[in-house]
Amino acid sequence: MTSKSDSEILTRVGPGTPMGELMRRYWLPALKSSELVTDGDPVRLRLLGENLVSFRDSSGRIGVMDHRCPHRCASLFFGRNEEDGIRCVYHGWKFDVDGNCLDMANVPPHQDFKHKVKAKAYKAEERNGVVWVYMGVAEDAPALPDIAATLIPEDEANIAFAQRECNWLQSMEGDIDTSHLNFLHYGSMGQGAFEPNDETRFGAIHKDPEYHVRDTDTGTMYAAYRPADQGNIYWRFAHFLFPCVALAPFKPFDSYRMARIWVPLDDTHTMFVTIGPKDGPGESPIVDHLLPNSTDWLGRFRCAQQFSNDYEIDREVQRTGSYTGIEGIHQQDQAVTENMGAITDHAWEHLAPSDQMITATRKRLVRAAKALAKDGTPPPASRDPGAFALARGGFFIAEKGRKWPEVYEQELAAVQGTTKAAAE
Numbered sequence: 001m002t003s004k005s006d007s008e009i010l011t012r013v014g015p016g017t018p019m020g021e022l023m024r025r026y027w028l029p030a031l032k033s034s035e036l037v038t039d040g041d042p043v044r045l046r047l048l049g050e051n052l053v054s055f056r057d058s059s060g061r062i063g064v065m066d067h068r069c070p071h072r073c074a075s076l077f078f079g080r081n082e083e084d085g086i087r088c089v090y091h092g093w094k095f096d097v098d099g100n101c102l103d104m105a106n107v108p109p110h111q112d113f114k115h116k117v118k119a120k121a122y123k124a125e126e127r128n129g130v131v132w133v134y135m136g137v138a139e140d141a142p143a144l145p146d147i148a149a150t151l152i153p154e155d156e157a158n159i160a161f162a163q164r165e166c167n168w169l170q171s172m173e174g175d176i177d178t179s180h181l182n183f184l185h186y187g188s189m190g191q192g193a194f195e196p197n198d199e200t201r202f203g204a205i206h207k208d209p210e211y212h213v214r215d216t217d218t219g220t221m222y223a224a225y226r227p228a229d230q231g232n233i234y235w236r237f238a239h240f241l242f243p244c245v246a247l248a249p250f251k252p253f254d255s256y257r258m259a260r261i262w263v264p265l266d267d268t269h270t271m272f273v274t275i276g277p278k279d280g281p282g283e284s285p286i287v288d289h290l291l292p293n294s295t296d297w298l299g300r301f302r303c304a305q306q307f308s309n310d311y312e313i314d315r316e317v318q319r320t321g322s323y324t325g326i327e328g329i330h331q332q333d334q335a336v337t338e339n340m341g342a343i344t345d346h347a348w349e350h351l352a353p354s355d356q357m358i359t360a361t362r363k364r365l366v367r368a369a370k371a372l373a374k375d376g377t378p379p380p381a382s383r384d385p386g387a388f389a390l391a392r393g394g395f396f397i398a399e400k401g402r403k404w405p406e407v408y409e410q411e412l413a414a415v416q417g418t419t420k421a422a423a424e
């Protein structure tokens with residue numbers, strides 16, 4: 001069971017909280033590049049409980065800063081994005097993307113102290129269609145993490161954002177909980193509903209996998225395993241990567257390039273960011289079911305199927321066809337996790353052997369957050385962005401008798417050998 005104090009640590013992400021400080025040691029994907037237009041409208045966004053404003057200046061650089069003007073706290077959302085800076089409309093002070101005050105327009109030149117004033121700005125970088133933000137000390141920012149999916153060129157990538165109205169942890173835990181797949185998503189599908197050679201059919205035949213779990217340099221990982229045919233084993237591997245990334249086994253291991261990132265907007269809202277190849281299992285159904293963005297702090301990428309309309313559940317379809325009666329895999333997850341409560345009360349849970357990855361991941365997160373709070377120990381891989389490149393999820397079938405974790409290491413070595421050869 002997760003104690004009340006550990007639950008608090010796990011779920012609170014505001015400034016000064018142990019998990020909030022941990023999250024501020026990593027880059028977080030915050031916006032699509034396409035949301036920011038040169039000299040265009042500033043965008044409101046909330047990240048880790050902070051209300052921010054983002055804009056792209058005349059030179060294409062990205063600013064992400066506290067929305068409050070450091071003069072008298074007027075919101076820079078109303079600012080004029082002009083000539084390489086944002087100008088507050090209250091008294092005309094102007095700031096560049098690094099927060100430097102360029103102009104103190106309402107103060108006579110001899111009383112000007114603009115070199116002493118800074119807007120609170122965060123470091124931002126773009127990679128392949130996504131804007132990443134580092135909310136720690138800018139000078140200490142490492143390079144962006146080398147998660148394989150984030151290296152897919154923008155025109156080959158399938159990038160989707162979708163907001164979830166609950167805490168980040170319960171959202172992310174859906175991705176490291178493989179046994180729900182053949183209930184929530186495929187509960188109505190028997191073996192006959194799969195193509196004869198579809199390896200994932202073994203999940204429908206054996207809905208009660210066993211698990212191996214271990215800590216890694218970048219987080220945690222599991223192997224879920226079930227019998228396949230001819231005495232083989234059907235393996236599914238997934239990673240949790242610090243601070244909020246899941247490599248869920250939705251694709252075959254040898255072609256796996258996906259990342260599912262659960263960015264805390266605040267304690268009760270999460271932005272799901274998924275990046276994968278265009279030929280992957282499309283996330284476009286999510287995009288098809290989004291409301292138009294508004295300019296509210298939480299107005300971006302909201303799902304049309306939501307609590308207020310019971311996620312458009314069709315009870316007749318539930319009786320006769322689909323297990324849930326809710327259309328869309330993402331929306332099925334959305335319905336289940338949001339309705340655990342805005343922040344799941346862990347005291348209600350009865351964790352089972354099927355939840356051992358969840359247990360291990362919570363422990364790893366709590367340990368890291370406590371160590372950082374205690375003596376500043378950098379959390380896992382926060383200073384080693386290259387380490388993330390080694391993690392891979394996915395499924396495969398292997399002959400019986402191969403042991404964990406060697407079976408993973410061997411398949412990984414084989415795939416990386418292939419990848420390297422292809423690149424040469």
Ligand code: FES
Nearest residue numbers: 069071072088091
């Ligand atoms: S509050 Fe922004 S310039 Fe005065």
Ligand SMILES: [Fe+2]
Nearest residue numbers: 174181185333
């Ligand atoms: Fe799911």
